[in-house]
Amino acid sequence: MQVHHLTKTDSIAGKFVAQLRDISIQNDRLRFRRNIERLGEILGYELSKTLSFSEKQIQTPLGKSIQFLPDDEIVICSILRAGLPLHQGLLNYFDDAENSFISAYRHHPNNDEQFEILVEYLASPSLEGKTLILADPMLATGRSFVNVYKALQKMGTPETIHLVSIIGSEEGIEYLEKELPEKTQLWIAAVDGKLDKNGYIVPGLGDAGDLCFGNKLQH
Numbered sequence: 001m002q003v004h005h006l007t008k009t010d011s012i013a014g015k016f017v018a019q020l021r022d023i024s025i026q027n028d029r030l031r032f033r034r035n036i037e038r039l040g041e042i043l044g045y046e047l048s049k050t051l052s053f054s055e056k057q058i059q060t061p062l063g064k065s066i067q068f069l070p071d072d073e074i075v076i077c078s079i080l081r082a083g084l085p086l087h088q089g090l091l092n093y094f095d096d097a098e099n100s101f102i103s104a105y106r107h108h109p110n111n112d113e114q115f116e117i118l119v120e121y122l123a124s125p126s127l128e129g130k131t132l133i134l135a136d137p138m139l140a141t142g143r144s145f146v147n148v149y150k151a152l153q154k155m156g157t158p159e160t161i162h163l164v165s166i167i168g169s170e171e172g173i174e175y176l177e178k179e180l181p182e183k184t185q186l187w188i189a190a191v192d193g194k195l196d197k198n199g200y201i202v203p204g205l206g207d208a209g210d211l212c213f214g215n216k217l218q219h
């Protein structure tokens with residue numbers, strides 16, 4: 001797996017990540033969602049440089065212009081809930097992409113720290129031969145990305161797989177490297193060192209789904 005780590009080099013993306021993390025700013029839900037969306041736009045722009053381009057002739061009012069345009073058939077798939085604003089950011093740039101939605105949540109069967117990832121809802125076009133962009137802002141244990149990837153296999157085999165995320169853990173990235181095809185590319189804004197006993201990224205940002213949309217009951 002190739003890892004593209006955005007905030008290794010300084011850019012305005014670092015400010016958006018800082019605002020997502022900052023407890024004095026992150027409870028402004030509108031700003032929180034918009035910062036995820038902005039990072040989706042930036043990560044989407046970066047990954048667009050790896051698409052396949054071909055020459056097209058464009059007629060302007062004054063003449064003809066040669067432009068190189070992407071040929072990839074893109075499907076953006078986001079993992080509910082927290083993937084929604086990231087999905088919107090990607091869709092702002094890949095506006096003619098097809099779209100998939102899939103749910104994944106942490107189910108705590110014994111009301112303790114142990115959890116399993118349940119994947120239930122899936123709506124997707126065929127992925128056969130296409131460029132799949134799988135979006136989830138948090139990559140903690142990596143089990144949501146992997147379980148979702150497995151659930152998507154019945155929709156066909158994508159030609160290219162891009163994972164887009166905002167904050168990941170080193171452990172989660174190692175798990176993806178073991179479980180996902182080698183050709184997978186990960187586009188991520190920041191990588192943190194640790195997970196706590198509840199599987200949350202430290203320092204991370206907290207619970208991305210709740211910060212976007214409000215608390216949910218555990219079940």
Ligand SMILES: O=P(O)(O)OC[C@H]1O[C@H](OP(=O)(O)OP(=O)(O)O)[C@H](O)[C@@H]1O
Pocket residue numbers: 079080081082083104105106117136137138139140141142143144145172199207208209210
């Ligand atoms: O790498 P993992 O250990 O699988 O953790 C990451 C997952 O956890 C969060 O979802 P959550 O289950 O909180 O659902 P939500 O988006 O509905 O809040 C996040 O959005 C990822 O999907």
Ligand SMILES: O=c1cc[nH]c(=O)[nH]1
Pocket residue numbers: 082138140199200201202204205206207208209
């Ligand atoms: O740190 C984490 C881990 C899982 N889900 C989140 O929203 N945050």
Ligand SMILES: [Mg+2]
Pocket residue numbers: 207208209210
């Ligand atoms: Mg959550």
